Each structure stands twice: as structure tokens, then as C-alpha cells.
Amino acid sequence: MDVQKENWQDDLELICDAARQAGEIALGFFGQSPEVWWKNEGRSPVSAADFAANDRLQSLLLKARPNYGWLSEETDDDAARLSCETLFVIDPIDGTRAFINGEKTWCVSVAVVHRGRPVAGVLVAPALEEEFSAVRNGPALKNGEPIAVSEPRSGEPLSIAAAEEMVKKLEQDFRRQIHRIRHVPSLAYRLAMVAEGRIDGTIVRRNSHDWDLVAADLILERAGGRLVDLDDRPLVYNREAVTHGMLCAGAEHALDRLMRHLVP
Template sequence: MCDVRTARWQRDLELIAGAAKQAGDVALGFFNQSPEVWWKNGGRSPVSAADFAANEKLESILRLARPDYGWLSEETEDSAARLSAETLFVIDPIDGTRAFLGGLDLWCVSVAVVHRGRPVAGVLYAPALDELFEAVEGGAAMKNGEPIAVSANEPGTVSRFAIGEDILKAFPDPFRLKIERVKHVPSLAYRIAMVADGRLEGTFVKRNSHDWDLAAADLILERAGGRLTDLDGRSVLYNRSEVSHAELCGAAGPRVAEFLEGLAEIRSS
């Protein structure tokens, strides 16, 4: 039974990887071409013609291939029907739209298959960087076909950490002085992938991230030897009625407890 399940998710991984590449190529055609832009969420978040075109490409491939799967995408109107789906696609056609519109290459297509609340196949495709991250339940995390792993730096050593400067300043001195704050990475999914491939030891995720920002990157980080958790150390659950999340921490496995302890001091202050 386990082999059947593994084979199923592997087939899904191949499907979503191909779809993400096609959607990424669509988006790349708009890159640095001044696509039309609209504003959503009360004018706080941009969405472009590229986001919609990439989303349409993903829908045309994935919904046809798996008509029994549910669907949750940042750029598709949500439907409560997904809550009754045991398995669904969780999509962000362009994670890092602001970077995309600003001509920065740190954006990606994020596609995950979520089963019973947890990702079982995930892909991040960054076409402007020619990078493809992949993971499947029970398998290795891969980047452009090669296995990746989280940083091997020991707890207590200086840590490359993606975190807002205002939050970093709130850390107690002994911990703060061991943090090397990295330049802002506009795509949350790509930032978590940077933890997965060892470029960062950890990242703090502010309140109000969403399923589509996280699901694929979560699995990639997990299979690379890391964890994405809430500040109480619990894994993230997906496909709930509420798709936004409280503060989270993504880190190399050996560093999770260390970072959560530091973050707990902020919460209690």
C-alpha cells in the first residue's frame, strides 16, 4: 500500500513539475515587459496580467489531469468545495509579484499537492534563475536534479537568518549577536527554499502568510532536513477554512529549537 501511495505522489510530482515549467515560461514572457497591474486586498497587493496568465496555464493542465482534486490558488476565487477534497492542488502562479514587477529575478511558480492537510508533492520553479526545486513525500529534496540539504552549521554558531530588522532588534543580545541578517528576499517560497538548500539557517515568517505561499516550500524544506513550524513547534496544516497563518519559523532541523527559543523571548517581552 505504501508503494502504491508513493508511486501516486511521484506521478503527481512529475505532473506539477511539467505544469510549473509551462506556467513559468508563460510568466517569463511578461517579465520586464510592463504587464498590466491591478490592486487587491484593499490596494495592498499587486496582481498582474502575468499572474493571471500563469494561473490559467496551470488550471488548464492540472484540472484536466486530476479532475477529482480540489483547487486553491491565490488568483482563483476560493470555493468551500475544496474543504471536502481529500487531495487538492495549492497554487501560487507567481510568488513574489512585487519582485517580478520590479525586474528582480527572485520570484517563482509554486505548486503543491496537499493530501489530508499536508503537502505530499511540491515544486518551486524560478524561471528567471533557471532553478527547479522539487520534493515528494518520502523522497529527497532536489534542485535542478541534484539532492539538496539544509545547513550543517551547529547550534550556537552565527546564523544566516532572513528576518525583519525591527524583529531582530527585539531579540535578547546573546542571541541577536549570533544572527547575520540577510538582505530581504521578496518571495517567501523562495526564501524557504534557501533554507532547504543551505544558503540560510532559518527564516521568520510574519503573520498572514497563506497556504499558497507555503505548501510546496514546506515539503521541500522538510525533505531537505528542515522544518516549518508555528512558534509552538507545530507543523503547518493546509486546506482549512482559514488559509492564512500566524507567525512561523522555517529552519534547518538542528536549529529549530534554538530559533524558537529566541522567538519565544520576543513573544513574552
């Protein structure tokens, strides 16, 4: 069903409220050794907190927007979403490994996607008391205050977040020009760190999913940065396949350098 809108602010307010409620639910499980299961042949953990947060989001959001589609990491995929021009894309806890290990860098990620691109997005990190949000044509905010990506710093290394094997995909001489921070398991939170200028960029390994990326993609874009594939193209969401190839994200000055020295 087509949804004609110019102003998505009401949807942003809706998803922010829902994400806060889901975050409170998840926070109640945090540090309490919730039950954990393993999916994808034992490669990915999911906890009782993920399911509880997902249930709250689904009940709140689909009641408010019954004509929107739905895509969530913790809900069986339904091909009916492909006929929806507007849908919710959800990760009830992005960074589940961090969550179950007692690390605070996890967040609830909620976005509204319209015709393949995000138009409203929020990341709620309740253990850190942080909330990132953005709406199409509006500013990127952290706890209600505008944020922006980093500015170029002459002579200083680029600060990036990436797994060690991703750093090895950079040309060897260029690696001396970067400072790699400690790995952050939540991809959405890493992108938010780029959006607020705490780091300059990140490299994303293959097989990230729509729900890992989409809310943070919009927040980064509105903060002045970009998330792109290796052909320098923005991502399209709500395709039949919800996984992506290798990606780069960063402030423009960092993205240019990373893309030039990245060996796929």
C-alpha cells in the same frame, strides 16, 4: 473525494511540467512592464503575468486530475475544496513585488496536498534557471540534484532571512548571534534557500497563506529542515482559514535557537 495513493511521483511529474509551462509564460512578461492591479485594499499587487500563469496551471492540472480540489491565490476560493482530501495549492507567481520590480527571486509554486499535508511540491524560478522539488518519502532536489539544510557551525552567527521587524522579535542579546541577509520578497524562495543550506533559517510574519508555504514546506522537510508554528507544530493545510500565525523555519540547529529566543 478520497484519493488513495502510496506513490505520488506521477503527481510530482505532472506539477513539475505544469509549473515549467507557467514559468515560461510568466517569463514572457518579465521586464516588460505588465499591467498591475492592487488587491487587499491596495496592499498586494497582482499582474497580468499572475493571471496568465494561473490560467495555464488550472487548465493543465484540473484536466489531468478533475477529482482534485483547487486553491490558488489568483482564483476565487471555493468552499468545495474543504470536502476534497486531495487538492492542488497554487501560487502562480510567488514574489510578485520582486517580479514587477525586475528582481529575479520569484517563482511558480505548485503543490499537491493530501489530508492536510503536502505530498508533492515544486518551485520553478525561471529567471534564475532554478527548480526545487520534492515528493513525500523522496529527496529534496534542486535542478535534479539532492540538497540539504545547513550543518551547525561552531562560533559562527546564524544566517537568517527575515524582515527587519521580525528580527526585532528576537531577544536583544541573541541578535548579535545572527547575520540577516537582504530581504527576499518571495517567501517560498526564502524557504528554498533554507532547504539548500544557503541560509540557516527564517522567521515568517503573521498572515502568510497556504499558497505561499506548502510546496516549500515539503521541500524543506525532505531536505532535513522544518517549518513550524510557535508551538513547534507542523502546519495543516486546506483548512477553512488559509492564513497562518507567526512561523519559524530552519535546519534543526537553527530552529532550536530561533524558537528559544523569539518573543511573539
